[in-house]
Amino acid sequence: MKDLCHLDGRILPIADARIHPLDRGFVFGDALYEVMKVRGGRVFELEAHIDRLTRTLERVGIAEPPGLADACSELVAAAELESGFVYLQVTRGVAARTHLPPPGMKPTLFILPSEFDFAPPAGRPIRVVTRPDRRWGHCDIKTTSLIATVLGKMAATDEGVDEVVFVSEGGEVREGGQNNFFVRRGEVLETHPADRRILPGVTRQLLLEFADEEGIAVVERAPLLAEREEWREALLCGTLTGVQPVVEMDGRPIGDGEAGVWTRRLADANERYELESVGAGVPAAEVSTET
Secondary structure, rough: OEEEEOOOOOOEEHHHOOOOOOHHHHOOOOOEEEEEEOOOEOOOOOOHHHHHHHHHHEEEEEEEEHHHHHHHHHHHHHHOOEEEEEEEEEEEEEEEOOOOOOOOOOOOOEEEEEEEOOOOOOOOOOOOOEEEEEOOOOOOOOOOHHHHHEEEEEEHHHOOOOOOOEOOOOOOOEOOOOOOOEEEEEEEEEEOOOOOOOOOOOHHHHHHHHHHHHHOEEEOOOOOOHHHHHHEEEEEEEOOOOEEEEEEEOEEOOOOOOOHHOOOOHHHHHHHHHHHHHHOOHHHHOOOOOO
């Protein structure tokens, strides 16, 4: 892959990119972002990601740069990225460092492609640690101000596990550091409602659709730590995570400590959809049909 980026309408070597020190994304975290998977040289679910970004830019009053989708695709082609992801960030722009931004600001657009090795569907057992949710009150807005998540990730590393999962004071399980969380309790799949407390993940929405197609009942109800002994399986899903089983939480196994049947079914459904979307196709014999 070539070390290129897109900055305000230009594709250039990343080493040559320069951003003003008074950019509000730098001094205030006054910026939004998206991360999009690239597979087979194509951006997966590009429209869904751009639509989400458009909605949130409008909510926070940042002007949307034109041609976002085309800019992403053009950069992927120029960088010759086959498998990885695209990071897209829009800041409010450059101005004197005062909290109140002046009207009519020109946003800064930065896009960076990266190579990445994705784990096989349901092929990476994940161990997690829970932490109190100290993030800001609008996790549905994908802001670059992520220090609470950074601290959670550091805590997971300190504990020697793979991911942090944020939990409310009342024991409601919200989401992971960069992914949404589902559990199977009895014969129902539970996940936190898509309100301001979690990110309405693109992969999360796909899993809701796949569950319906697979005949899996879903309830958008926050899983409760107090009911953990009733969980038969759990999973995390996201753009870079894919669909992966959560086999341990806070040192205790979930279910039998293995990838669950529903997790594998949803992971397979997601894999089929990805391959079809990027035009690769997939032989039916390569995808499990275990129920």
